[in-house]
Amino acid sequence: MHELPQQLANGLILGALYGLVAIGYTMVYGIVQLINFAHGEIFMVGGFGALTAFLALPGGTSLWIAIPLMLLAGILVSTLVAVGAERFAYRPLRGAPRLAPLITAIGLSIVLQQLVFSFYPDAKKARVFPKIPGDPIEFASVTIQRSDIFLLVAAPLCMIVLGWFVAKTRSGRAMQATSQDPDTAKLMGIDTDRIIVMAFAIGAAFAAVAAVAYGLRTGQVDSRMGILLGLKAFTAAVLGGIGNIYGAMLGGLALGLTEGLATAYIQHVPGMDLFGGAAWKDVWAFVLLIVVLLVRPQGLLGERVADRA
Amino acid sequence: MRNRSLIVVSIAVAGALSLSACGSRGEKKAEDGAAGSTTTVTIGVDAPLTGDLSALGLGIKNSVDLAVKQANAKNEVPGVKFEIKALDDTAKPAPGQQNATNLVADKTVIGVVGPLNSSVAQSMQQIFNDANLVQISPANTGVALSQGEAWATGKKARPFKSYFRTATTDAVQGPFAAQYLVNEAKKKKVFLIDDQKTYGAGLAGTFKGEFTKLGGTIVGEEHVNPDDRDFNAIVTKVKSSGAEAIYYGGEYPAAGPLSLQLKEGGVNIPLMGGDGIQSGDFIKLNPKSQGDLATAVGLPVEQLPSAAKFIADYKAAAYKDAYETYGGYSYDSAWAIIQGVKTVVAANNGKLPADARAKVVAAVQAISFEGVTGKVSFDEYGDTTNKQLTVYAVKDGKWAVEKSGTLAG
Numbered sequence: 001m002h003e004l005p006q007q008l009a010n011g012l013i014l015g016a017l018y019g020l021v022a023i024g025y026t027m028v029y030g031i032v033q034l035i036n037f038a039h040g041e042i043f044m045v046g047g048f049g050a051l052t053a054f055l056a057l058p059g060g061t062s063l064w065i066a067i068p069l070m071l072l073a074g075i076l077v078s079t080l081v082a083v084g085a086e087r088f089a090y091r092p093l094r095g096a097p098r099l100a101p102l103i104t105a106i107g108l109s110i111v112l113q114q115l116v117f118s119f120y121p122d123a124k125k126a127r128v129f130p131k132i133p134g135d136p137i138e139f140a141s142v143t144i145q146r147s148d149i150f151l152l153v154a155a156p157l158c159m160i161v162l163g164w165f166v167a168k169t170r171s172g173r174a175m176q177a178t179s180q181d182p183d184t185a186k187l188m189g190i191d192t193d194r195i196i197v198m199a200f201a202i203g204a205a206f207a208a209v210a211a212v213a214y215g216l217r218t219g220q221v222d223s224r225m226g227i228l229l230g231l232k233a234f235t236a237a238v239l240g241g242i243g244n245i246y247g248a249m250l251g252g253l254a255l256g257l258t259e260g261l262a263t264a265y266i267q268h269v270p271g272m273d274l275f276g277g278a279a280w281k282d283v284w285a286f287v288l289l290i291v292v293l294l295v296r297p298q299g300l301l302g303e304r305v306a307d308r309a
Numbered sequence: 310m311r312n313r314s315l316i317v318v319s320i321a322v323a324g325a326l327s328l329s330a331c332g333s334r335g336e337k338k339a340e341d342g343a344a345g346s347t348t349t350v351t352i353g354v355d356a357p358l359t360g361d362l363s364a365l366g367l368g369i370k371n372s373v374d375l376a377v378k379q380a381n382a383k384n385e386v387p388g389v390k391f392e393i394k395a396l397d398d399t400a401k402p403a404p405g406q407q408n409a410t411n412l413v414a415d416k417t418v419i420g421v422v423g424p425l426n427s428s429v430a431q432s433m434q435q436i437f438n439d440a441n442l443v444q445i446s447p448a449n450t451g452v453a454l455s456q457g458e459a460w461a462t463g464k465k466a467r468p469f470k471s472y473f474r475t476a477t478t479d480a481v482q483g484p485f486a487a488q489y490l491v492n493e494a495k496k497k498k499v500f501l502i503d504d505q506k507t508y509g510a511g512l513a514g515t516f517k518g519e520f521t522k523l524g525g526t527i528v529g530e531e532h533v534n535p536d537d538r539d540f541n542a543i544v545t546k547v548k549s550s551g552a553e554a555i556y557y558g559g560e561y562p563a564a565g566p567l568s569l570q571l572k573e574g575g576v577n578i579p580l581m582g583g584d585g586i587q588s589g590d591f592i593k594l595n596p597k598s599q600g601d602l603a604t605a606v607g608l609p610v611e612q613l614p615s616a617a618k619f620i621a622d623y624k625a626a627a628y629k630d631a632y633e634t635y636g637g638y639s640y641d642s643a644w645a646i647i648q649g650v651k652t653v654v655a656a657n658n659g660k661l662p663a664d665a666r667a668k669v670v671a672a673v674q675a676i677s678f679e680g681v682t683g684k685v686s687f688d689e690y691g692d693t694t695n696k697q698l699t700v701y702a703v704k705d706g707k708w709a710v711e712k713s714g715t716l717a718g
Binding site for chain 1: 570
């Protein structure tokens with residue numbers, strides 16, 4: 001069992017990554033009840049935005065300068081794409097049946113993949129992403145990659161900023177009001193269109209931070225990286241209670257821990273040796289989702305809402 | 310309002326049309342009738358031209374292109390002009406199968422070079438066999454493709470008589486790696502990982518058999534999904550297993566990050582794999598690949614005197630992409646088809662016979678010539694008779710030759 005602390009750390013790091021992307025699903029759903037299936041691709045374009053910034057910098061630039069610039073570029077690209085998608089793909093369909101924007105979202109995700117592929121001629125191939133150099137850091141029996149420290153700092157920081165924004169600022173409160181009842185909020189003088197754009201933008205910015213973290217962690221980005229990660233983050237959002245910001249983070253962590261522990265230990269459960277190991281980790285993640293939805297359909301932190309599908 | 314929706318629809322239609330135009334690019338029509346009695350025959354190429362494995366795929370395509378250009382320049386087969394038709398299988402069985410149907414339907418296609426992946430080959434073999442169209446893979450190493458599913462039990466039976474390959478099989482590659490790790494590198498404890506594809510799992514299986522026979526211990530086994538890029542849970546397992554090396558059955562898109570994350574997680578042991586990781590992209594994706602090992606079939610092209618001309622010609626042709634691991638084998642595969650056509654045409658008074666495809670299959674079976682990679686000929690299963698292998702190690706950002714030889718025992 002001596003590898004348990006390390007597996008817990010792996011799970012937490014992976015979970016933080018899922019959580020950051022899940023915020024985007026949860027905020028958009030919380031306000032417009034739209035599952036933005038193109039969010040995985042918004043994450044992906046953020047990674048390519050950051051990569052482009054890195055490639056544009058002169059060789060040998062210190063990572064202390066490069067990473068903030070990459071973050072900035074990633075956030076810029078992701079946010080622009082998300083806001084553009086909202087304006088041209090979702091807003092015209094706002095009054096339409098809920099299925100329509102859902103299908104648009106799926107179409108949009110394919111368009112975005114194809115666009116990145118066209119801009120980056122070999123984007124279907126993995127592109128090298130810079131890594132933070134240096135040896136891993138050891139805490140007792142736990143080893144942490146240098147590149148993961150970025151994620152360990154960025155994830156809580158993002159959450160604190162978001163929590164403060166939603167609770168304390170005028171726009172944040174307007175956001176809460178819109179998510180509770182958009183029509184009444186509008187009557188109270190809240191510009192709901194602006195709030196919706198803001199929800200898309202914040203989600204996209206978080207996704208871009210996650211994309212930089214993903215790139216640093218795996219040393220590569222590719223145009224298909226948003227598909228599976230987006231699906232996992234969506235799962236995390238549902239797991240935590242879709243619409244709840246802290247739920248997204250909690251769901252992400254639960255999912256990450258499940259994957260880490262399932263890879264390590266399911267094999268050792270008697271009779272389960274066939275279903276353990278890394279190849280099955282996605283299966284266990286979705287088993288967890290099903291179990292939570294059976295026991296607590298609103299998700300871990302969600303509230304029961306009668307009329308929402 | 311009406312006008313607006315009309316505009317939207319027309320933009321969508323235009324977009325769809327331009328996308329489908331992309332799909333059909335590369336199907337150049339033959340310029341027929343230019344030289345009177347010249348017949349144009351096509352050599353099909355099926356390989357991943359886009360996607361993760363495109364580095365290898367483009368190397369295959371270019372090498373076949375080079376063979377065809379040289380055959381035409383030398384007028385290798387009088388009265389016959391060669392062309393290539395390269396289709397993209399994106400390293401997946403389903404597009405590969407469509408490409409096979411496409412190539413069979415094109416009556417000018419006389420033989421096919423490819424594919425890269427064993428799992429793709431599986432989906433194509435029946436189609437080519439039904440059409441009597443010769444297929445020579447420069448890269449497939451899955452044993453069952455040529456020796457039948459029961460090969461491991463000793464009951465070898467060739468399933469498709471139109472299938473050949475210039476690459477040696479995993480029945481040779483896995484054990485060769487095991488012998489190297491035990492005898493040369495003195496590694497007795499290995500952690501085994503594979504990606505569950507035909508190639509990766511087969512390689513891991515043949516490695517395991519020989520490694521345990523030589524007295525080595527498999528201290529842990531894992532399977533990953535080929536699309537996984539996060540391996541930290543496995544890193545932890547490897548670390549606590551006490552392994553001295555990792556053997557990975559699979560390809561470089563996953564092997565690169567796997568090896569990188571191992572070293573970043575503090576596990577400083579070499580990762581060894583087969584020819585699926587012996588690519589420049591493995592090193593590009595993995596800045597900490599120093600010391601990682603790979604086997605590849607045949608002798609390094611750079612070391613063969615027969616290949617010096619190939620390398621010079623390839624350079625002179627100024628292709629954008631490197632010839633990669635399979636360049637020499639692809640050139641030889643194409644040349645085997647060209648020689649097959651030559652035999653058939655010579656036996657038919659300088660003309661292509663009506664049943665050319667079937668006759669080329671028979672001619673390729675009997676072929677024997679000195680190619681880029683050594684002697685090119687095929688045994689009763691369609692496998693190459695050339696069973697040489699090489700171990701490579703990453704040194705200073707390059708694959709360097711560690712040891713060449715033939716499988717012992």
